[in-house]
Amino acid sequence: MELLEFQNNLNRKWQKKIHHSCWVAFFIILFVQLIVFFSYIKFGEIQPNEILLYLSVRVFLPSGVNLVSLLVTRWALISPRFSVEHKNYAVCINILVVCTVISAAHNFYFIIWMAPSVALFYSTLFHSNRILTATYVGTIFSAFVSMTVNIIEGDFETMASMSYCIITVGLFTCSYYVSRMIIRHHQLQLDYTYQELEKKQQLIERLDIEPMTRLYNRKAFERNMQETLNNSEKIIGYKDKTVWLLVFDLDYFKSINDTYGHINGDKVLLAVASVLERGIGKDGRVYRYGGEEFTALTHLCSEEKIVEIAEKIRKEIELLRFEFDVEKRITISIGISPHCKNIDAKRWMEKADDALYYSKRNGRNQIKIYL
Numbered sequence: 001m002e003l004l005e006f007q008n009n010l011n012r013k014w015q016k017k018i019h020h021s022c023w024v025a026f027f028i029i030l031f032v033q034l035i036v037f038f039s040y041i042k043f044g045e046i047q048p049n050e051i052l053l054y055l056s057v058r059v060f061l062p063s064g065v066n067l068v069s070l071l072v073t074r075w076a077l078i079s080p081r082f083s084v085e086h087k088n089y090a091v092c093i094n095i096l097v098v099c100t101v102i103s104a105a106h107n108f109y110f111i112i113w114m115a116p117s118v119a120l121f122y123s124t125l126f127h128s129n130r131i132l133t134a135t136y137v138g139t140i141f142s143a144f145v146s147m148t149v150n151i152i153e154g155d156f157e158t159m160a161s162m163s164y165c166i167i168t169v170g171l172f173t174c175s176y177y178v179s180r181m182i183i184r185h186h187q188l189q190l191d192y193t194y195q196e197l198e199k200k201q202q203l204i205e206r207l208d209i210e211p212m213t214r215l216y217n218r219k220a221f222e223r224n225m226q227e228t229l230n231n232s233e234k235i236i237g238y239k240d241k242t243v244w245l246l247v248f249d250l251d252y253f254k255s256i257n258d259t260y261g262h263i264n265g266d267k268v269l270l271a272v273a274s275v276l277e278r279g280i281g282k283d284g285r286v287y288r289y290g291g292e293e294f295t296a297l298t299h300l301c302s303e304e305k306i307v308e309i310a311e312k313i314r315k316e317i318e319l320l321r322f323e324f325d326v327e328k329r330i331t332i333s334i335g336i337s338p339h340c341k342n343i344d345a346k347r348w349m350e351k352a353d354d355a356l357y358y359s360k361r362n363g364r365n366q367i368k369i370y371l
Helices: 003-042 048-078 084-105 109-115 117-126 129-154 159-208 218-232 232-236 254-262 263-285 301-318 345-361
Strands: 246-250 282-292 294-300 330-336 367-369
Touching: 003 048, 003 084, 003 117, 048 084, 084 109, 084 117, 084 129, 109 129, 109 159, 117 129, 117 159, 117 294, 129 159, 129 246, 159 218, 159 345, 218 282, 218 294, 232 330, 246 301, 246 345, 254 301, 263 282, 263 294, 263 301, 301 330, 330 345
Parallel strands: 330 367
Antiparallel strands: 246 294, 246 330, 282 294
16 A cells, blocks of 8 residues: 555544544533523523523524534535545534634633644644644634633623633644644654665565566566466456466577577577567566566456567567677567466466467467467
8 A cells, every 4th residue: 555545544534533523522512501501591590581692692603603514524524526635624624613612602711712722633633734734723713713702792801801812822822833843753753664664665676676687586476476366356357358478488598698608698688678578568567587488467458469469579579689690580489378267376377388388399489379
């Protein structure tokens, strides 16, 4: 799994958890609001002519704001038109709205003004300074909303409300910078881990590469072949296309080494490897199986297409010329076998080898398919 895919999957999990916690907070707040309301009714804290006003200001309005925020966020999360990052913003705004409603509509104590700081710490889960900064701006706004509500309702004196607002903004700012440090620390750890994984991946790739031709080696071929067989059900689902195994063997290569030396023999191998890579291209992967023998595994393609690819490779190799003997003609025999149902790696390789040996026995420099 790629790092970006892993991060997106992790973000989706946090989106669901944060949105779920917002729903839980919504019902808890509504429950507490109703408990407080009935307690006031019981002890005569609210006059009959004030009931509707109290319900509107303390229950219906804040609950309505929370509910709209929850439903809009829910729609954003399930909508395919928004990216993962946009959905991260949506859930952070959702938790900020819920916390702002708490601090503005239920700020019976000064500490409740700090409720939006919860949204700040939630936003650090997405490890994005942009989301964190946007949430921080929202918390500043919530502090001014709480101050305005307090002044209008007369719960605190104007100077006291302004003092509380300044203190709250200061605490939010401290929380913001602490959150930035947390994100930075996490990013440094992530960068280090990613660099180490890249080093290990490069090491694995070096182990899979044959040093001279720079093609994949036999070990990589056997592993990729088994991976292909493990995905047999997907391959069989295509009617006219399948994965093909090709085995290439240079004709009379030993005579080249014996006559012109191993250095010139290596030049031939390098040239042939280049032709094979070019010929197979994006349609598959080429491997040096051993000595003068090469293999290739293609992606899904038709029989007509694989014959066209193999024939083009055969002709291009036949046209190769070398300084050690410009008259020397290099040829190659090719055996091909398609993937089929209930086949194992050993049998698949045997079928391709049988096709190759048929080419060798019948004049070389040709292609044979074992269906």
